Amino acid sequence: MMFNRIKLLLVVLTLLASQWGFAQIDLKRLRAKPDTSYVEAPKSPVSNINQVIVPIPKLGLEVDYWKHWTKLGLNLNQAYFNKHWNTGGVNSIAILGTGWHKSEYNKNNLNFTTELDLRYGRIQNDFLDREANTLSKKNIDRIFWDNKFAYKLSQAWALYFSFTFESQFDAGNTYGRDSLNREFITGRESNFMAPGYFTESFGLEYKPDNTFSLRLGTGTARQTLVRDEEVTRRFPTRYGMEEGKTFRNDLAFQLTANLDRNLSKNLHLKSRYNMFADYTDLGDPAHRLDAVLTAKVTSLVNVSLTGIIVYNSLEQPGVQVSQALALGILYSLPR
Template structure:
């Protein structure tokens, strides 16, 4: 037994010495050739997207997308045109900007969407057919790979005055101003939990969201539906409202190489009257015809009893110039 033990120990010592010498020889050879002992760039083909994706680590990012667009439409008829018709011209412009920045567990997202357009029919003057201001800024703090705590501020309004056009008994065209900038406007602050299973979709849950409805022009109330003044008390400019729950679902994805689908749904349930639920859906599909031309179909669906007892729908189809950078 002693003989076997002595032989085993001598064998191990010889192997250890051999491995040590071999290792030092290998390191010396690599050093002599001017290479690191382990050059992974030589062992792994990082130009291969699959290998690169496996080795990719999460890091700080900064990303933005900006869009400038315009569309134009026109039609005219000579006095001799027997088929009937009204000459018209229409122009619309848009500017959108989306900025996202991530640093560690913290991220910041700013989203600005603006649209304005008008149409002019012969004998009727100019009338706006698009008008929207949307700004959303949000800070996130990750708690897991798919969930984060957030603080959010949102503002929505329009640029110019809006009018209700109708005919009186004498068939004389009249118009009543029913809106303008900051009349109405909606300013909302919220904190809550975000669920983001994919880069193109997130769902926000915000109990206790705080909203201010603003009607800065006190003279508008006589023209608003049912003289309800968008829920703001007559003689006041701001109505304060606390939510039992606010839910926001946001989707923005290129569903094909040439087509983008975007929607934002907002549900707001008041703490005073939880059964009174305000809903708003903004959706658009944009298809690129070439590098600078696109077709855009958009729709806004609103149900808000402070505005109207009916469901409101605004829809537009535009073909025009769009530049992204």
């Protein structure tokens, strides 16, 4: 019994001794060393691609220094009263055509603006009554062409030179009635180029924004022509002409104000005021005011109120006034 216990103790001691020996071994030496040889990697096929230069086409971008606006209008007015209408009234029909174009060039401090305004209209009263024997008459007639070169001195001020032409399309007649109450033309008092005005002006322009401008033309010349023999014969001294002459030249101070502004989304006001004061008679300048108030009903239909006030003692001794209210079509470009 004792012998078996001694034998078991020796076995335990042997196991402890072997375990201690294993603990003294360096485990790092038992690790497998990696293979240090290497194989050269194959070259990438990308390196064999030839470089290709792709041409970039020119876009052809250019700066456009021009702007253009065009408006074409046609207005029609008509009134009718039947034979039982007893509060007064005259059957009438009127038609008015308008054309307006403006081009503007801006580059650095240089500006060029050209504006063409054409208006012509006719009216006939009692057009349904053949016994009335009435003739159609023009109720508005205007040719206006303005050209201006300007060089900016500051944000609001510029030196300018302008050239303007004004006349009318058709004859302005006087009317009478014969013994049978038929209306007929008694003569002409104006016509195309009778008068015709050419105006050259040089001075300063004040333009704080794109809706308003004021020109102070200290050096202004105006040529007046009357190229109609009948007008010259009937009114030999009208338009400041000397008797027998058809040409007149004046040197003057000119003030011109332009307003072209939207008062609201669908309401637009365009007006032009011109004062022409002859240096030989500064106390009696000529004045002209043109104003058009346009209300847009739809993109094409509009209502316009037009007013003209003219004072020119060389034409008439008093103030000339014209007013018209019309419903019509107005086509604008760009849309």
